[in-house]
Amino acid sequence: MGIVSRGFHGRRPTDGHKLPPGQYETSDFPVLSAGPTPRVSRDEWTFTITTETGQKHTWDWAQLTALPGQTPTVDLHCVTKWSKFGTHWEGVSLDELLADVETAADFALVHSYGGYTTNLPLEDLLDGKAWIAHTYDGEDLPAEHGGPARLLVPHLYLWKSAKWVRGIELLTEDEPGFWESAGYHDYGDPWREQRYQGD
């Protein structure tokens, strides 16, 4: 247990929700990003998976949304300490998108419109754990939350769920992304409180 702050009482999460260490519950949906919000129209949007051999698999908006969709309800945990429970999304599972991709890669580097990147192990994108999400709470995903589409990988801190996603590069060796290069954790498991390198 840490040092007690005299006179601090604090709150406990509601409804039996369990919070990862150091987090607090919020009901709104804060926006956090490192620069101006890129504006990408659905007409020009594409999503490309590039394998370690350079093979490319590309979907445009019509092709993506023609794939079978899923409607995950998930909890979000942001490294800036807020958690939001029971968020409703619609998107395409990465299992669907990776089904016909031949690869021996162990790592993924996610790329966004605007230049953002983030890295994670490929296995964290598989087995129903990750989606390319285009709808939030029944509405088109707003640009400030990553629309037209963002990666959703809710079992990791939310910076891994890259907004304005445009592609995933499959790599045989881990390569740090934007925040990971600035001291944030390569994996980012909120339940193990992996906020920064060395955690």
Added chain:
Amino acid sequence: MNASDDAAAGRGTGKAAGSEATGTADDPGARTATGNRPRTRPLRWHAAELAERRTESPSARTLVLRVPGWPGHLPGQHVDVRLTAEDGYSTQRSYSLASAPDGDRVELTVQRVEDGEVSPYLADDMALGDLVELRGPVGGWFVWRPGQQTEPVLLVAGGSGIVPVMAMIRVRTDLGIRVPFRLLYSVRTPDDRFYAQELERGAPGLDTTFLYSRTAPPDSSRPTGRLTPQDLVAWGWPPDFEPAVYVCGPTGFVETAAAFLVGNGHDPGRIRTERFGPTGG
């Protein structure tokens, strides 16, 4: 709060410079001060004792903390603050550092959120001599690197978004750096300004413009109102000066200001943003 980076992913210039992991496990933490990789040793928690509290506005206080072992920081970085109750419950918040590096003295400015869990304690209830835990510095993106960055700097702050920007101004002053700074600071009324006397006093090469959205002092030449693209033209730097631009404030302010700057011709890759949510308290 003062949420700082990240979360759901921001955008940036792609991989940050210095992204190659050149350090080794043998020099753990060798470059934490620059925010670059790698940091193989965990950032540790420090005990922080409240040494002084100053009123900045009706709802904001600056906390002066004594943090033995504080490693120093870059202006724009933030810290994680951990509070633990007697029953062991604990929670954390992020706050931007307001001060320039000064030994074991660290200053944070906290805006009280009325129904917040943490900010009323920090702003009002915590007594001198009481302790919190603090970990950092954190963040290598929304920072100004004195000595390395020689381009003009444009600071655009809304409300409590002044805090990390003020650290940049203070470091510039402390080090006597001549890089020209311009600050546009949007607040509702004159009383809402943080650091008002210090900003009124100014510094050579720092141009400060207050933008009042509700009530302006009688001698103000600008009509009251929210930030406009014209404000950024009139009081900022032209895009062809290629300034480093830092925008910080509530989400709506940052979205608007960043879009105006891009619309005015500034390169999105030179605009760094930090958004302070109303949540977090």
